[in-house]
Amino acid sequence: MNYGDIYVVGIGPGDESQLTPAALKAIEYCDVVVGYKTYLDLIDYLLCDKTIVASSMRKERERCSQALEYALEGENVALISGGDPGIYGMAGLMLETVEQGGCDINVRIVPGITAANAAAALLGAPLMNDFAVISLSDLMTPWETIERRVRLAAEGDFVIALYNPASTKRRWQIETVRHIVMQYRTGDTPVGIVRNAVRQEQTVTITNLEEMLKYSIDMASVVIVGNSATYVRNGYMITPRGYHI
Amino acid sequence: MNYGDIYVVGIGPGDESQLTPAALKAIEYCDVVVGYKTYLDLIDYLLCDKTIVASSMRKERERCSQALEYALEGENVALISGGDPGIYGMAGLMLETVEQGGCDINVRIVPGITAANAAAALLGAPLMNDFAVISLSDLMTPWETIERRVRLAAEGDFVIALYNPASTKRRWQIETVRHIVMQYRTGDTPVGIVRNAVRQEQTVTITNLEEMLKYSIDMASVVIVGNSATYVRNGYMITPRGYHI
Missing domain, CATH: 3.40.1010.10 (Tetrapyrrole methylase, N-terminal domain)
Structure with a gap:
C-alpha cells in the first residue's frame, strides 16, 4: 500500500x-x-x-x-x-x-504569516532592524536559557518579539523580562502589545517599558519591545532601518 | 480633494x-x-x-x-x-x-511570508526555537553593530537567520560571521542556505559551519545557522522545540 x-x-x-x-x-x-x-x-x-x-x-x-x-x-x-x-x-x-x-x-x-509579522504590521514597522524572537514558555526550554537570551538580546540592541508572554497562571516571566530589558533601555522605549491579531477581539496597544505591565498580556498576545532607536509617531511604532533618513 | x-x-x-x-x-x-x-x-x-x-x-x-x-x-x-x-x-x-x-x-x-519563514519551510524546521534575524548589509547599520549582534546571538545559542548575507562585491561579512559563530559552536553545526526561495532557480542546501563557504551565497540567499541542538536527519534540518521528545 x-x-x-x-x-x-x-x-x-x-x-x-x-x-x-x-x-x-x-x-x-x-x-x-x-x-x-x-x-x-x-x-x-x-x-x-x-x-x-x-x-x-x-x-x-x-x-x-x-x-x-x-x-x-x-x-x-x-x-x-x-x-x-x-x-x-x-x-x-x-x-x-x-x-x-x-x-x-x-x-x-x-509556511504561514507568523504572529510577530502580523503584529508588526498592525503596530507600524517595529521589526525593521535586526530582531530576536523569544518564547517565554518554560514548558519546553529551561527558564535560565530564556532569561539569558533576553539579556543578550537586550545587550545587542535587538528589537525583541516575545511569544507566549504570559498566561493567567504565568505572569512573573514577562515581569522579569521587563526588569532585564530596563537595565539596557530607557523606560520610554516603545512596546507594542497585540492580542488576537487579525481575529475577533483584536487589540493593538502601543505603550512603553515603564507602563507595559498595566495592559492585558496573555497567551493570545505578542509583545514587541523596541530597540534604542524605536519611536512612536502618529500612532505607529517605527524602528528606523538604520541611519536616519 | x-x-x-x-x-x-x-x-x-x-x-x-x-x-x-x-x-x-x-x-x-x-x-x-x-x-x-x-x-x-x-x-x-x-x-x-x-x-x-x-x-x-x-x-x-x-x-x-x-x-x-x-x-x-x-x-x-x-x-x-x-x-x-x-x-x-x-x-x-x-x-x-x-x-x-x-x-x-x-x-x-x-504582511507577507518573509524570506526566513519561506527558507525554513524548505529546509525542514530550523527555526523551532528562539532565533535572531540579522542583516549583513552594512549600508544601513554600522558593521561593528552587526558584528556585536552576531556575537551575542551566538553566545545566546539563538538560531541565526542571516538576510543579505553576501553579494558579488561583498563576501568578507559572511566569512567574519562564520568565524565568530565558530567560537561558540562546533564545525558540524548545521547551516541551511536557500537561494531564490519559491522562485525559478531555487536551490536548497544543508551543510554545516565548517563547509558553508564552499557553497554559493548571494543577495538572493538566506542563511540559517542552527543552534547547539540543531541536527540533520533524512534531508531535513531540525531544531528541537526544547527538551527532546
Missing part, C-alpha cells in the same frame, strides 16, 4: 485574508485534517467532507502520532498549525515523529 | 501560491503600483490597467516619495515589497516619509 503525504500547514493569524493559496490548496487536497480545535474552528469553512481529528491544547505529540497513523494508512493528511508551523508550531515535532517512526513518509511544510 | 491611501504590500517570496488574499485584494484595489522592477515582474499578471511606477535597486526613498505624491493627488497606491514589508522591507521608510511630509495619509501594512 502507498503511504499518504503529510502537509504541515500554517494558517497564519486565523483570518481567511491571510491564508496563502498554497495553504488553502494543501488543505483542500487532503482527506484528513488534524489540529488543535481552536485552529480548526478558524478554518471550518474548508472542512466539510473531511475526516476531522480535533484535539485540545498541549496534545502536540498526540496530533503528530495521529497524522502519522493516517498517512501510514494511505491518507493524505493536513496537520494544521496556527501562524507559521516553523515558528513555535508543529513542523519540528512532526518531522521528529516521522523520523522516530522510521517510516518513509513525505512531509511538506507550508 | 481627498487623499488616497497607501498600502505597503508584502508579496512573499514571489510565487503566486504564497501571496495572501489580503495582499492580492490591496493590489487589485489600488490604481497605482510602485515598486522595485524585479518584484513587479513577479506579479505582472496583476498589473494590467494599473499605473506602474517601476524603479531600480536602491531607489527606496524615491519609491516612497513617488507613492506619497500619488496619494496626495488622490490615488490609492500599492507600494510593493518583497517578502514582508515589515522585515527589511518598505514599511518603515514609507511611514517615515509620510511623517516627514507632515500629511494625513492613511498607510496600511499588509
